[in-house]
Amino acid sequence: MLNLTGKNALVTGIANNRSIAWGIAQQLHKAGANLGITYLPDERGKMEKKVAELVEPLNPSLFLPCNVQNDEQIQSTFETIRNQWGKLDILIHCLAFASKDDLSGDFSQTSRSGFNTALEISTYSLVQLSGAAKPLMTEGGSIVTLTYLGGVRAIPNYNVMGVAKAGLEMSVRYLAAELGPQNIRVNAISAGPIRTLASSAVGGILDMIHHVEEVAPLRRTVTQLEVGNTAAFLCSDLSSGITGQVLYVDAGYEIMGM
Ligand code: NAD
Numbered sequence: 493m494l495n496l497t498g499k500n501a502l503v504t505g506i507a508n509n510r511s512i513a514w515g516i517a518q519q520l521h522k523a524g525a526n527l528g529i530t531y532l533p534d535e536r537g538k539m540e541k542k543v544a545e546l547v548e549p550l551n552p553s554l555f556l557p558c559n560v561q562n563d564e565q566i567q568s569t570f571e572t573i574r575n576q577w578g579k580l581d582i583l584i585h586c587l588a589f590a591s592k593d594d595l596s597g598d599f600s601q602t603s604r605s606g607f608n609t610a611l612e613i614s615t616y617s618l619v620q621l622s623g624a625a626k627p628l629m630t631e632g633g634s635i636v637t638l639t640y641l642g643g644v645r646a647i648p649n650y651n652v653m654g655v656a657k658a659g660l661e662m663s664v665r666y667l668a669a670e671l672g673p674q675n676i677r678v679n680a681i682s683a684g685p686i687r688t689l690a691s692s693a694v695g696g697i698l699d700m701i702h703h704v705e706e707v708a709p710l711r712r713t714v715t716q717l718e719v720g721n722t723a724a725f726l727c728s729d730l731s732s733g734i735t736g737q738v739l740y741v742d743a744g745y746e747i748m749g750m
Contacts, residue, residue, distance in 0.1 A: 497524035505586030515716025528554030596695030632675030668736030684742030709744030
């Protein structure tokens with residue numbers, strides 16, 4: 493039985509009801525996990541209000557601002573977890589960013605600052621959040637991040653984000669090797685293309701989705717809730733022997749040679 497009762501789970505990356513993190517949060521809640529939700533704060537507080545309204549039915553016991561470019565916010569997030577929960581069991585890293593300019597056209601024209609920003613937010617943040625989570629995962633734990641096929645194959649327009657995802661997948665392996673002796677497992681889900689705020693910035697994403705619908709063995713793309721189910725599995729004891737892996741949740745598209 494998939495049961496996350498008594499588990500404290502921090503979920504990052506919810507922006508709206510299309511977010512993959514929203515699909516994951518719903519499935520963790522369904523499995524009984526106690527949720528903490530972080531959001532990316534903006535100056536006018538719009539994101540805070542929007543995300544707070546969305547997640548209210550899941551009764552999160554923590555709701556915190558956390559911009560992964562802000563060390564103080566990261567520190568304060570994990571201090572709050574220490575003070576209010578005492579321990580952390582699950583960390584969902586479900587965020588990424590690259591400038592729209594760097595998600596179409598020639599990869600060779602990626603700017604230094606665009607490259608650094610994409611890698612800092614999309615890749616380094618997993619390393620930093622895992623480092624902050626490590627001392628709080630005193631009873632073992634599970635860390636799950638989100639990646640995409642563009643991290644292992646050259647997919648048109650994915651460009652710098654492909655480099656970021658390649659780094660992310662390698663970070664999963666190094667983190668799994670380091671944290672395994674503490675019974676902390678680290679895995680990635682490689683999701684098929686889904687229409688979200690982040691994916692809408694990738695040039696030609698709709699064509700990619702239609703291509704998957706034609707070619708993938710299941711003749712469709714996947715939903716946020718399907719990704720959420722796999723995340724719940726990876727966070728539960730049912731996956732106790734799995735770490736350092738990239739699991740494809742993509743209706744089988746990855747196996748195809750076309
Ligand atoms: P989304 O736009 O709903 O989520 C991206 C999240 O990243 C947002 O909540 C945003 O607030 C957050 N974010 C951006 N910069 C941040 C920062 N500095 N600090 C904290 N949070 C920040 O889009 P999504 O598609 O649900 O993306 C979630 C993850 O899934 C990403 O890692 C993405 O690369 C990955 N992914 C998406 C697809 C897809 O097709 N949508 C496929 C495979 C993997």
